[in-house]
Amino acid sequence: MISISSNYRWMPTNWLNMTLGAYGYHMHGYSDAYDKPMDNRGRSFLVYGVGTTYLNKQRTWSAEISTQYQSKESYALHTTTPRFYLHAGIKYVALKGKLNLSVQVQNLLHNDVGYTQMTPQGYSLHQTDYVYRTLKLSVTYNFGGSIKKNVFPASNVLYNRLGE
Known part of the structure; x- marks a missing residue:
């Protein structure tokens, strides 16, 4: 896989x-699982967006909506269908x-995810993985404190080394 990404x-x-x-990538898959080797390749992309709005001045309450579009992907033995996801939540x-x-x-x-597998004989097999709407509850607590560290710019380290 060769990829390039960007975000703003x-x-x-x-x-x-x-x-x-956004991510753009080229996939190349090879398999010798069958009598005849399978070679599959293709370009794919993924774009996403996340919007967060703070509901109070202290920023303790926030609402978030996130979305993602994934184009079809070509693996060694199968190709997936494009898919689109949308999630929404609230955080305290x-x-x-x-x-x-x-x-x-x-x-x-x-949004369900479909797969198409091509056999060496030219038959195509279709499968669907059903993606259900779910409710995610999350509680996290950070027990640690801040890490204190000394920061030295690389240019000073190089300058001091060259001066020796």
């Missing part, structure tokens, strides 16, 4: 920020950012 973060106000991104941050509570509804559009 946009904060038009203090209560809204957005992240947009407490204890100076150490405690995070969130609720997210995933797969709002109920």
Whole structure:
């Protein structure tokens, strides 16, 4: 796989920020699982976006919507169908950012993933993996503190070494 990616973060106000991104990649798969070797290749891309809005001035409450589009992918033995995902959730941050509570509804559009497999004899086999709408509850707590470290710019280290 050879890939290239890019992302952009946009904060038009203090209560809204957005992240947009894209990946482009070329896939090449080879398999000798059958009597005749299978060689499959193709270009694919993925684009995504995340929008977060803060619901109060302290930024302890936020709502988020995220989306992703994935083009078809070509693997050694199969090719997937394109798919689109949409998730939405709400988050609460407490204890100076150490405690995070969130609720997210995933797969709002109920998008299934299809696969097509070609056999060496030219037959195509189709399969569908059903993706169900789910509710994700998350509780995280950071027990650690901040890490103290000394930072030395690389240019100073190189300058000091050259001066010896």
